[in-house]
Amino acid sequence: FNTARFGQHILKKRPDRTEANLKPTDKVLEVGPGTGNLTVKILEKAKHVTAVEMDPRMAAEVLKRVQGTPEQRKLEVVIGDFVKVDIPYFEVCISNTPYQISSPLVFRLLSHRPLFRVAILMFQREFALRLTARPGTALWSRLSANVQLYTRVDNIINVNRNDFRPPPQVESSVIRLVPIDPPPPVKFEEFDGMNRIIFSRPNKTIRGNFQAKGVMKMLEQNRRTWLSMQDMPVDHENESINGVLDKILEEGGWMESRAAKMDIDDLLKMLSAFHEQGIHFA
Ligand code: SAM
Numbered sequence: 631f632n633t634a635r636f637g638q639h640i641l642k643k644r645p646d647r648t649e650a651n652l653k654p655t656d657k658v659l660e661v662g663p664g665t666g667n668l669t670v671k672i673l674e675k676a677k678h679v680t681a682v683e684m685d686p687r688m689a690a691e692v693l694k695r696v697q698g699t700p701e702q703r704k705l706e707v708v709i710g711d712f713v714k715v716d717i718p719y720f721e722v723c724i725s726n727t728p729y730q731i732s733s734p735l736v737f738r739l740l741s742h743r744p745l746f747r748v749a750i751l752m753f754q755r756e757f758a759l760r761l762t763a764r765p766g767t768a769l770w771s772r773l774s775a776n777v778q779l780y781t782r783v784d785n786i787i788n789v790n791r792n793d794f795r796p797p798p799q800v801e802s803s804v805i806r807l808v809p810i811d812p813p814p815p816v817k818f819e820e821f822d823g824m825n826r827i828i829f830s831r832p833n834k835t836i837r838g839n840f841q842a843k844g845v846m847k848m849l850e851q852n853r854r855t856w857l858s859m860q861d862m863p864v865d866h867e868n869e870s871i872n873g874v875l876d877k878i879l880e881e882g883g884w885m886e887s888r889a890a891k892m893d894i895d896d897l898l899k900m901l902s903a904f905h906e907q908g909i910h911f912a
Contacts, residue, residue, distance in 0.1 A: 666692035758803035823911025
């Protein structure tokens with residue numbers, strides 16, 4: 631039975647998931663249960679598990695494991711692609727994640743409401759390092775900023791490739807995500823839209839990144855839309871988008887700033903200064 635198609639590497643020695651602090655009342659979401667090694671552990675402690683599995687043979691395998699046991703009624707297996715299925719209500723997400731969908735998986739969890747309590751997720755080491763990177767370090771990126779806008783994120787366990795059978799090419803890490811409650815009142819598309827520009831070359835000045843091909847044109851268009859929605863005169867001869875931009879950067883003290891060194895608060899402050907002047911990124 632060929633599991634390579636869905637990227638199966640089975641963990642021999644499972645990292646302890648006590649980090650999730652599971653309560654007997656908890657509803658848990660698991661993504662990609664595979665043969666259910668982790669699922670049965672979670673079922674021992676939680677009230678209910680919804681496991682989303684894309685491979686129907688794997689789904690059948692997990693269900694078979696609990697058949698006829700008291701755990702059976704606590705488990706629901708949804709067959710489908712996690713990126714597309716409806717996510718059920720859950721308090722805790724625990725997953726040895728399918729690495730192909732790392733990024734969309736994280737962002738689906740972050741945009742899900744109501745907020746969950748904690749997610750314990752295993753990722754490829756390289757991805758985990760980018761999630762947890764701090765401002766001023768080499769891996770601080772658009773991904774780090776976007777994720778840390780909404781969550782506190784820690785690397786809690788490093789998992790060796792030899793803990794898997796067969797050993798995969800990559801090292802892994804277990805990450806804990808705790809949503810910031812309440813979430814910051816900012817539109818994700820705006821924050822991400824700004825980051826897309828300023829992190830495209832994180833060590834270049836913010837100002838320099840805005841000069842990249844197409845950026846000004848896009849901002850100009852967004853600004854026209856915004857001004858016309860506010861019933862404000864469009865197209866001041868003497869107020870080019872370049873001028874507005876420089877004024878914002880100058881007043882905020884960001885003329886020489888670079889995304890590589892800016893933390894979430896700096897980024898939020900700058901975004902709100904842009905918004906005040908009608909510069910929008912989404
Ligand atoms: N959790 C299991 C364990 O610890 O032994 C194995 C997890 S294995 C790394 C990944 C599992 O995710 C596979 O069973 C695969 O079929 C499933 N999978 C891959 N992509 C998926 C997706 N987009 N949605 C849901 N499940 C997916």
